[in-house]
Amino acid sequence: MGVIDAAVVITILAAAVRIATPLIFVSLGEIITEKSGVLNLGVEGIMLMGAISGFYTAYTFDDLWLGMLAGVLVGIIFGAFHAYFCIFLRTDQTITGISLWILGLGLSSFIYRIAFSGYFVRPRISTFPRISFPILHEIPWIGPIFFNHNILVYLGFFAVPIVWWLINKTEFGLKIQAVGEHPKAADTFGINVQKIRFFSVVIGGAFAGAGGAFIPIGSLGSFVDNMTQGRGFIAIAIVIFSRWNPLFAVLGALLFGTMSAMGTRFQVMGIDIAHQALLALPYIATIAALVMFNLSKKGKRGGAPGSLAVPYEKE
Amino acid sequence: MSENETLLKLEGITKRFPGVTANEKIDLELETGEIRCLLGENGAGKSTLMNIIYGLLQPDEGKILVKGKEVKFHSPRDAINHGIGMVHQHFMLIPTFNPVENVVIGKGGTRKIMPDIRGAEKKFVDLAKKYDMNLNPKTKIWQMSVGEQQRVEILKALYHGAEILILDEPTSVLTPKETEHLFKILRALKEEGCSIIFITHKLWEATTISDKITVLKQGKVIDTVETKSTDAKSLSWMLVGRKEIQKIEKKGGIEGERILEVDNVWARDDKGLDALKGISLEMNRGEILGLAGVAGNGQRELAEAISGLRPVTKGKIKLKGKEITRCNPRRIQKMGAAYIPEDRIHCGAGQNLTIKENLILKKYYREPFSRKGFLQFPKISNHCANLIDDYNVVCRGAETLGKQLSGGNLQKTILARELDAEPDFIIAEQPASGLDIGAGEFVQNQLIKSRNRGAGVLLISANLDEILLISDRVAVIFEGRIMGVMEADQVDIGIIGEWMLGSDGGKKNAEKETESLEEEKVQ
Ligand SMILES: Nc1ncnc2c1ncn2[C@@H]1O[C@H](COP(=O)(O)OP(=O)(O)OP(=O)(O)O)[C@@H](O)[C@H]1O
Numbered sequence: 098m099g100v101i102d103a104a105v106v107i108t109i110l111a112a113a114v115r116i117a118t119p120l121i122f123v124s125l126g127e128i129i130t131e132k133s134g135v136l137n138l139g140v141e142g143i144m145l146m147g148a149i150s151g152f153y154t155a156y157t158f159d160d161l162w163l164g165m166l167a168g169v170l171v172g173i174i175f176g177a178f179h180a181y182f183c184i185f186l187r188t189d190q191t192i193t194g195i196s197l198w199i200l201g202l203g204l205s206s207f208i209y210r211i212a213f214s215g216y217f218v219r220p221r222i223s224t225f226p227r228i229s230f231p232i233l234h235e236i237p238w239i240g241p242i243f244f245n246h247n248i249l250v251y252l253g254f255f256a257v258p259i260v261w262w263l264i265n266k267t268e269f270g271l272k273i274q275a276v277g278e279h280p281k282a283a284d285t286f287g288i289n290v291q292k293i294r295f296f297s298v299v300i301g302g303a304f305a306g307a308g309g310a311f312i313p314i315g316s317l318g319s320f321v322d323n324m325t326q327g328r329g330f331i332a333i334a335i336v337i338f339s340r341w342n343p344l345f346a347v348l349g350a351l352l353f354g355t356m357s358a359m360g361t362r363f364q365v366m367g368i369d370i371a372h373q374a375l376l377a378l379p380y381i382a383t384i385a386a387l388v389m390f391n392l393s394k395k396g397k398r399g400g401a402p403g404s405l406a407v408p409y410e411k412e
Numbered sequence: 413m414s415e416n417e418t419l420l421k422l423e424g425i426t427k428r429f430p431g432v433t434a435n436e437k438i439d440l441e442l443e444t445g446e447i448r449c450l451l452g453e454n455g456a457g458k459s460t461l462m463n464i465i466y467g468l469l470q471p472d473e474g475k476i477l478v479k480g481k482e483v484k485f486h487s488p489r490d491a492i493n494h495g496i497g498m499v500h501q502h503f504m505l506i507p508t509f510n511p512v513e514n515v516v517i518g519k520g521g522t523r524k525i526m527p528d529i530r531g532a533e534k535k536f537v538d539l540a541k542k543y544d545m546n547l548n549p550k551t552k553i554w555q556m557s558v559g560e561q562q563r564v565e566i567l568k569a570l571y572h573g574a575e576i577l578i579l580d581e582p583t584s585v586l587t588p589k590e591t592e593h594l595f596k597i598l599r600a601l602k603e604e605g606c607s608i609i610f611i612t613h614k615l616w617e618a619t620t621i622s623d624k625i626t627v628l629k630q631g632k633v634i635d636t637v638e639t640k641s642t643d644a645k646s647l648s649w650m651l652v653g654r655k656e657i658q659k660i661e662k663k664g665g666i667e668g669e670r671i672l673e674v675d676n677v678w679a680r681d682d683k684g685l686d687a688l689k690g691i692s693l694e695m696n697r698g699e700i701l702g703l704a705g706v707a708g709n710g711q712r713e714l715a716e717a718i719s720g721l722r723p724v725t726k727g728k729i730k731l732k733g734k735e736i737t738r739c740n741p742r743r744i745q746k747m748g749a750a751y752i753p754e755d756r757i758h759c760g761a762g763q764n765l766t767i768k769e770n771l772i773l774k775k776y777y778r779e780p781f782s783r784k785g786f787l788q789f790p791k792i793s794n795h796c797a798n799l800i801d802d803y804n805v806v807c808r809g810a811e812t813l814g815k816q817l818s819g820g821n822l823q824k825t826i827l828a829r830e831l832d833a834e835p836d837f838i839i840a841e842q843p844a845s846g847l848d849i850g851a852g853e854f855v856q857n858q859l860i861k862s863r864n865r866g867a868g869v870l871l872i873s874a875n876l877d878e879i880l881l882i883s884d885r886v887a888v889i890f891e892g893r894i895m896g897v898m899e900a901d902q903v904d905i906g907i908i909g910e911w912m913l914g915s916d917g918g919k920k921n922a923e924k925e926t927e928s929l930e931e932e933k934v935q
């Protein structure tokens with residue numbers, strides 16, 4: 098296969114890093130949410146809401162950062178929505194999450210149609226420019242793959258150790274783990290279980306909103322219906338794959354990104370595989386990775402928070 | 413520290429749950445440096461009262477005074493800040509954390525971004541040393557024995573400056589040795605002016621450790637007496653208020669057929685290490701085999717392996733002559749086996765299921781409770797009402813949730829479910845722990861009854877007295893091996909004790925003395 102030379106591989110891997118970024122944002126948020134014992138299956142919907150509000154704001158005010166901020170804010174609102182239902186009304190978390198997804202799916206397209214009705218050409222924004230790290234970007238292979246991206250990509254990767262630190266080293270993180278593991282014990286410690294869970298879900302929502310806004314603002318430059326294409330669910334799969342560890346979540350996201358970039362690239366190069374199969378590649382890879390990972394798990398404690406998706410009721 | 417100063421005072425505390433008054437106008441005074449024992453039957457309201465003092469529950473009426481000042485606790489945090497600490501009946505620690513992490517956030521946190529783990533660890537270790545407790549601050553809670561977990565709970569309370577320490581049935585999970593150790597710790601605390609409230613169902617503990625004893629019954633204080641001026645007999649009179657329960661006699665050994673054969677069985681624990689290392693046991697119908705041993709030597713794994721909950725890596729298990737090594741739990745249970753697990757909260761009963769649902773968990777799919785796929789509710793209700801009556805479960809009805817039951821009553825519910833079907837083979841793990849005197853004897857009677865009608869009972873307990881009381885034979889397990897088996901009427905406590913500690917020095921003699929030792933296949 099002479100068509101695949103170093104330049105192609107580098108392009109694919111660089112694209113993989115970019116594609117992985119929103120997944121990193123979302124799965125980091127979901128890790129925080131789930132660590133506190135709440136499952137948010139609605140991140141897909143939150144991503145879409147983050148995407149439309151981010152795109153609309155960036156387009157209207159011609160300010161990309163303001164767009165990101167709008168995405169995060171909407172993510173917070175939707176996260177709070179999920180938190181309120183699951184934590185205080187103790188609704189079923191799976192059903193609430195799926196409702197949130199469907200709501201986000203419909204509402205984002207609806208808003209797009211109202212806000213941009215009567216445009217003949219798909220409205221576009223210019224995305225964040227690339228920043229090449231001085232010196233670093235000259236390292237062969239590593240440089241062009243990792244150090245030639247826009248600021249949001251760097252932010253996403255930078256957030257990984259921060260979230261790890263938050264969960265494992267700070268008091269807030271210990272409390273998150275405590276309420277997700279054994280809420281009743283946390284209660285006897287004098288920890289306000291519902292408050293900690295609420296904040297965790299809201300933070301998760303903010304990350305999901307940022308991940309969603311990244312797609313139009315950091316990557317595509319426009320909004321398309323259902324543009325997240327199930328990445329919210331992929332992020333949830335990555336969370337399981339990562340054993341709720343932010344450092345491993347990056348690997349999961351990069352794996353998906355690589356498969357996705359390969360699929361697109363092969364299509365462009367006209368390699369003779371049905372393009373549907375290529376498009377399905379990353380999703381299949383995700384499922385395969387999940388299966389393999391779970392088959393190899395040792396002992397009972399797979400890292401899942403002990404009280405995941407169990408509402409807590411003070412008597 | 414002046415003597416006889418009132419540290420804690422309760423005035424007219426009343427707490428109602430839907431359908432029950434758990435506490436009714438309770439008055440209580442606790443002095444500095446006093447050890448107070450609370451006695452009362454299952455469901456008398458002891459845990460409820462303690463949870464109120466600790467701020468977990470809010471009383472409907474009444475006042476709490478600490479050092480003469482009235483206080484209102486909205487959460488345990490307030491109580492901790494007033495110097496109150498509590499060791500719960502069912503331990504309250506985060507299983508995935510180590511002790512230090514548990515301690516650090518154990519007061520609702522330090523309100524710092526990054527807690528000073530290293531400083532906390534030092535303080536924790538010093539405290540542990542001071543009370544002669546051997547604990548590794550880096551071991552995760554779920555890897556600790558219950559005794560260790562309890563010590564962590566005590567240290568957690570002391571770490572946060574507890575002057576009043578509440579222990580809710582601390583000894584029900586401990587071996588006699590551990591209980592001794594605990595008493596030593598409590599006496600040391602008392603010396604330092606700490607006041608202790610201690611709940612137990614064992615009268616000798618109450619008379620040994622306490623200064624005063626308060627007896628609760630159906631939510632009310634019956635009396636408070638000086639320990640010096642009372643004895644076990646008058647206490648039990650106060651407690652039960654009726655005659656001693658008739659003890660069922662063991663009918664002469666029924667020479668029954670083999671019911672259980674365990675042949676060189678190996679199994680792993682949750683950490684993936686070998687917990688059973690070639691266990692061999694044989695049991696006949698009509699006998700109670702007591703399995704003694706210090707907790708955590710493979711008892712739970714053995715019980716789970718036999719009942720089909722834990723995969724067996726090597727060896728064979730036969731029930732009634734049929735191999736069940738790889739059968740699923742329902743198959744085994746359908747063959748007439750019953751299992752009363754030690755962990756009643758997670759394994760024995762559904763916390764969010766009603767008593768009714770818990771009671772029919774094992775037979776809901778069978779006639780007459782289910783017909784053509786439909787549940788027959790009138791039949792179920794009837795059946796459950798009878799069981800609740802027979803087993804004397806104190807609750808406000810069959811719709812009470814498992815988690816709303818007092819510890820002892822939850823156990824009675826499990827017993828009712830398991831024993832009602834007249835099983836041929838019963839594994840009972842610590843069946844009487846946490847039960848009041850009456851209920852404890854009731855359980856023992858039930859087990860003897862089952863034996864008399866020809867069932868085999870494998871009684872697993874860390875409580876040697878319990879085992880010696882009703883067993884026909886006694887086996888001892890240590891580090892996943894059977895150290896030896898003895899006929900109950902020829903038991904030599906000395907040898908049993910050595911076996912429990914892993915030394916088989918006495919085994920040789922035992923072999924000479926007892927003839928029926930074919931069961932013993934120690935490697
Ligand atoms: N959350 C609750 N909701 C409803 N009823 C409850 C709740 N907690 C306790 N009860 C009821 O209150 C009564 C007292 O329970 P409590 O747990 O205080 O008993 P206890 O004296 O500690 O018994 P045990 O020795 O069995 O632990 C019981 O009848 C119990 O069913």
Ligand SMILES: [Mg+2]
Nearest residue numbers: 459501818819
């Ligand atoms: Mg209790």
